[in-house]
Amino acid sequence: MNSPAHSSRCSRRRFLLRGAAGTAAAVVAGRQRGRTAGSGDTNPYAYSVGVHEKTDPALVKYVERRRIDLPWKEARRLAVTPQGNLLVAAGQRLGEVTPDGSAVREVPMAAPLRCVAVAADGTIYAGFRAHLEVFEADGKRRATWEKSPERSWFTGIAVTDDAVFAADAGARVILRHDLAGQVTARIGERDKDRDIPGFVLPSPYLDVEWHPDGLLRVNNPGRHRVEFYTPDGALEFAWGRPTMAIEGFSGCCNPVNLAVLSDGRLVTCEKGLPRVKVYSAHGDFECVVAGTEMFPENAQAGAGDGFGDGTRASLDAVVGPEDRIYILDTVTAQIHVMERKPTANS
Amino acid sequence: MPSLNQPSSPVSRRDFLRSGARIAGMTGAGALLGLMAQRAGAVTHVWQIDPAKCVRCGRCATDCVLEQSAVKCVHTHAICGYCELCTGYFEPEPNALNTGAENQLCPTAAIIRKFIEDPYYEYVIDEQLCIGCGKCVEGCNRFGNGSLYLQVRHDRCVNCNECSIARVCAGDAFRRVPVDHPYLLKTSH
Numbered sequence: 001m002n003s004p005a006h007s008s009r010c011s012r013r014r015f016l017l018r019g020a021a022g023t024a025a026a027v028v029a030g031r032q033r034g035r036t037a038g039s040g041d042t043n044p045y046a047y048s049v050g051v052h053e054k055t056d057p058a059l060v061k062y063v064e065r066r067r068i069d070l071p072w073k074e075a076r077r078l079a080v081t082p083q084g085n086l087l088v089a090a091g092q093r094l095g096e097v098t099p100d101g102s103a104v105r106e107v108p109m110a111a112p113l114r115c116v117a118v119a120a121d122g123t124i125y126a127g128f129r130a131h132l133e134v135f136e137a138d139g140k141r142r143a144t145w146e147k148s149p150e151r152s153w154f155t156g157i158a159v160t161d162d163a164v165f166a167a168d169a170g171a172r173v174i175l176r177h178d179l180a181g182q183v184t185a186r187i188g189e190r191d192k193d194r195d196i197p198g199f200v201l202p203s204p205y206l207d208v209e210w211h212p213d214g215l216l217r218v219n220n221p222g223r224h225r226v227e228f229y230t231p232d233g234a235l236e237f238a239w240g241r242p243t244m245a246i247e248g249f250s251g252c253c254n255p256v257n258l259a260v261l262s263d264g265r266l267v268t269c270e271k272g273l274p275r276v277k278v279y280s281a282h283g284d285f286e287c288v289v290a291g292t293e294m295f296p297e298n299a300q301a302g303a304g305d306g307f308g309d310g311t312r313a314s315l316d317a318v319v320g321p322e323d324r325i326y327i328l329d330t331v332t333a334q335i336h337v338m339e340r341k342p343t344a345n346s
Numbered sequence: 347m348p349s350l351n352q353p354s355s356p357v358s359r360r361d362f363l364r365s366g367a368r369i370a371g372m373t374g375a376g377a378l379l380g381l382m383a384q385r386a387g388a389v390t391h392v393w394q395i396d397p398a399k400c401v402r403c404g405r406c407a408t409d410c411v412l413e414q415s416a417v418k419c420v421h422t423h424a425i426c427g428y429c430e431l432c433t434g435y436f437e438p439e440p441n442a443l444n445t446g447a448e449n450q451l452c453p454t455a456a457i458i459r460k461f462i463e464d465p466y467y468e469y470v471i472d473e474q475l476c477i478g479c480g481k482c483v484e485g486c487n488r489f490g491n492g493s494l495y496l497q498v499r500h501d502r503c504v505n506c507n508e509c510s511i512a513r514v515c516a517g518d519a520f521r522r523v524p525v526d527h528p529y530l531l532k533t534s535h
Contacts (some may be wrong), residue, residue, distance in 0.1 A: 043404035045453065045479035047488065049438045200465055202427020203491050222429065222465065244429050244439050251489030252429040272433070272489030302484075304425075311499025 009054035050243040052273055053299065055291030059246060061278075062289040062325065066337040068101035075333045076311070077156075077257075078318040078326055079116045079124075081137075086318070086326060086335065087124065089113040094126060097220040099320065099337065107139040112338070113230070115167075125164055127154035132166055145181035156207035156257070158216065163231065165216060169206040172199040174218060176231065187233040188218060196235045197223065203303065204311060205256035207270075211264050213281075220270075221253035226266060226283070239283025244273065247285040259317040259325065267325060274298040276317055276327055276338075289317075289325055289338050298331040391522040393509045394530050397495040399519035402480035402487070406496055409511045410478070416503035417478030417496050417511065419471050422532045425493035428466035434486035434494045435459055435469055453481055473499065489535070492532065502529050 072090035079087040081096070085104060088095040096104040115127035122137030130152040134143040139294055153170030163184070164177040174187035179338040190198025199206060200222025215236060216229045225240030244250045255268040264281045267289065274295040278286045293298050301313040316328040327336040395406075395417065406417035431443055435457050440449035445459055456475035457486065460468045472495075478496055486494040512520030 043402075045404040045407060045481045047438075047451070047481050047484035047490070049401070051440070156458040200430075202429050222427070224431075252427060252431050252433045253490070302492070303488075304487045304490050 013092070049244060049250075049273060052246075052250065053292040055246065055275070055288055055293060059288045060291060061287035061341055062338040063135075063341050064290070064294070064336050065324075065339050066099075066101065068097060068335040068337065070095065070097070070333045070335065071103055072106070073333060074112070075328055076113070076330060077115045077316050078328045078335070079118045080318050080320045080326070081118050082120060082122055084321045086320075087116050087118060088328070088335075089116045089126070094124070094135075097335075099324075100120045101335075105139065107135070110171065114154050115156050117164075119159045120161070123159075125157050125159055125166075127157050127166060129153055130170075132157070132164070132177075134181075143181060145177070148175075153204045155204050156209075158208045158210040160210050160231075165208045165210065165231075167208040167218070169199075169201050169204040169207040172201055172206070174206075174208050174216065174229070176233075185231070185233050186215070187237050188220075188227070188235075194233075194235065196233075199223075200253075205253070207257045209258045209260045209266075211260045213264050217258055217266060218259060219255045219258055221249075221256060224249040224254060226255065226258065226268070226279075228281075237282075239279075246275075246288065250275075251277045256314050257316045258321045261319055261323050267317050267318050267319065269327070270294075271303045271314040272299075274313070274315050274329070276315060276325070290327055290336060294336065295329050295331070298329050301331045367432040389505075392500055392505050392525050392528050393498050393503060393512060393520055394528060395496050395498060395521045396521060396530055397492075397532055399499060399517045400480070400483070400496055401472075401517035401519070402484040402496075403516035404479055404481075405516065406511050407477045407479040409514050411504065411506060411510050412502065415433050415478040415511075416498055416500075417472045418476045418499045418502075419478065419480070419482055420497045420529075420531070421469060421471055421493055422493050422495075423468070423489045425477050425532055426469065427491055427493075428462060429490065430465040430467055432459070432467065432469055432486070433489040434482035436485075438485075451485055453477070453479060469494075476521060495532060497529055497531070 043059055068086060072093060072095045074091035075088050077089040081087060084099055086097050092109045094107040094109060094113060098104060111128050113126055114129060124135040126133045131147040132145045133141060135141050135163045150169050150171040154166055155169040156167035158165040166175045168175055173189050175183050176185035178184050188199055199220050205221055207219050218226050218227050223236045224242035225238045227238040228236045249255055250270055251272040256269040256271050257269040259267040268281045269276050273292050275292050276289040278289060280286060298313045303313050313331050318326050320326055325338040407415050414517055420502045435451060436449055437451050454475045454477055458470045458472055462468050467485055480496050483494045483496055509520055
């Protein structure tokens with residue numbers, strides 16, 4: 001049996017312990033409430049583009065058929081192989097997945113891969129920060145092209161039967177190479193005599209796409225437009241305007257990446273308000289492939305967040321067989337497989 | 347003849363004075379060391395915002411103990427794209443790309459826009475006007491390179507033991523950093 005004195009000591013200790021525990025809980029709850037309030041309260045200084053994050057459903061003409069979770073981090077760009085598989089430039093590796101998402105292979109690279117393209121014969125052209133490399137279809141390195149002497153930052157590649165066009169965002173130029181790697185033309189540099197205003201690239205996003213109609217499509221994000229060049233570098237025409245509205249290109253610098261449908265229409269990718277749209281070759285807005293709602297994490301991440309290179313949050317798109325559009329979300333490392341919605345006629 | 351109440355010898359008096367002086371000296375030295383330690387403790391670390399964690403919640407503008415927040419927007423020009431349509435400077439859908447007040451995003455017009463060459467513009471923060479709301483930072487980070495970001499400016503910060511902004515920071519972005527490296531600056535890529 002406890003003595004009265006012992007019983008009293010226990011009560012006092014329990015009282016103090018309970019008091020300390022209560023105080024600690026109150027402090028933690030107070031801190032937590034402060035934080036929650038901070039994040040949940042209406043921010044009087046909020047930057048809001050919310051109205052532009054909602055897409056009119058009538059404008060969305062594509063439906064998502066599949067979503068592929070890539071097993072690789074730092075996925076940046078896509079390319080389609082002649083067999084219809086997807087090549088992914090992801091960090092220091094080149095990955096390949098089937099259209100249904102099964103990983104086929106992974107080729108390790110010596111440095112971070114920035115962009116990739118595949119020729120009709122399966123030859124792979126890989127862009128690194130300041131040089132290009134050529135690989136056989138099986139992933140064996142065939143050649144390393146001479147390192148560019150300029151402040152290069154390769155971000156896009158397009159391949160034809162006899163030329164390789166490399167978009168150098170660092171030097172603000174499209175370099176045309178022959179298949180041996182020699183530079184044969186410089187396209188898109190500021191040239192008053194040829195009425196070429198030059199690329200404005202606040203961040204490293206310069207893409208180039210080729211279409212059998214004979215024209216190169218190049219984005220000029222700082223001017224919010226797409227420019228069409230002949231392979232010799234003549235600027236044929238350009239279109240695009242800055243606006244957050246769906247028919248234009250949003251923010252400081254969009255579009256960031258391009259793809260071409262089989263009939264020459266253009267697929268554009270934007271960052272900030274991550275969205276993918278289709279335009280006619282002459283710049284008429286046609287429809288939305290995927291609105292900002294499809295990429296909530298990408299929209300929240302912000303292109304310039306963190307200590308990165310300004311390329312944290314963006315989208316890339318490629319066109320596969322039957323004009324299926326594959327969209328890469330660089331934040332989630334997911335590929336969204338988009339197909340045209342069936343029309344009443346079809 | 348000495349009284350019985352007086353110390354029995356002069357040595358005792360000397361000892362007394364010596365020990366008194368020793369105690370006084372030690373007390374003074376202790377107080378000095380304590381003061382130095384206290385002062386040293388106050389300046390070994392200061393508050394700073396980790397730009398990678400900042401979510402631009404607006405609390406830097408509203409929760410600092412100072413009348414005008416010690417948090418200011420800073421600009422790493424090496425990262426800036428010098429955009430004509432700067433999303434840190436302009437409202438999301440400006441009427442025109444000029445310095446008209448209705449086009450500016452900053453509630454205090456604390457960003458100065460200066461033409462450099464077509465089509466590039468330089469943006470400079472006027473810290474006297476900046477209230478650290480982070481509105482421009484969100485615009486820049488959302489669409490651009492993130493060259494605008496918030497930092498605690500130590501010529502203003504009073505370095506509270508418990509920073510009132512840190513308590514409510516939605517992104518948990520406040521942390522103590524060594525006083526000899528008081529800023530967490532973004533660097534060129």
